[in-house]
Amino acid sequence: MTTPLPNKSVRGSSSGVAIMAVFDLLGRKWNMRILWELHKTSLSFRALQQSCDGMSPSVLNTRIKQLTDAKLVISSPEGYKLTALGTSLMETLDPLRDWSAQWKEQLSK
């Protein structure tokens, strides 16, 4: 399992440009979704699994590790939750909700 992080080589791109690492990390299936679910509330492993359409536990497990390595998620007594960094990411991604509504509308025309 390789976690895409800035500075580290990001899938062939030697540039080490931070945003490429973001694309790589968020480009993995489920990562965005997991952050999204945890944005609302902290969740246990199994609860998180349920809220993500019953995604397979093996993948969830590797995702949790990646997101933890990336310091976006942390394990706590109440379950998994976002770190401050993770919360700030979700905040910058927040406008996506409005955009998606607009997109949906455009596509239906």
Place this chain on the structure above:
Amino acid sequence: MTTPLPNKSVRGSSSGVAIMAVFDLLGRKWNMRILWELHKTSLSFRALQQSCDGMSPSVLNTRIKQLTDAKLVISSPEGYKLTALGTSLMETLDPLRDWSAQWKEQLSK
């Protein structure tokens, strides 16, 4: 090839919530990156391939089709370029650049 679109079922999630479709679409490898590259300038097939670390043409081809279906990218005489919708998506994703810098800094501590 299935293109995740709002309204359409999004990978098991019956909700049809638009933002889930966004996560699904952007969660596929290369999609975010392709949009990012096209944000700067329109590119030919091969130029786009080069700018994405030489990604395989087969995948690039399916991605172009998906992004075209999603009305985010369009083919023009000057090459592939973003639609207005695609541009607006990249604009909402723009704060990600600043966030990634912050992230990089936090991780190095």
Place this chain on the structure above:
DNA sequence: ACGATTCGCTACGAAATAAGTAGCAACTCT
């Protein structure tokens, strides 16, 4: 104290997706 649940997580084979390489038809340039 006992079984029954629930929990986080691992194992592992099957299915889906991505990578890598070769090459072709159409076009341009000389």
Place this chain on the structure above:
DNA sequence: AGAGTTGCTACTTATTTCGTAGCGAATCGT
């Protein structure tokens, strides 16, 4: 006409994701 470029397809291999089963530890109810 010949050489180079472009968009793209075909096909094989590698990697990622899925799906299911299940284990050991903690918690619950009785």
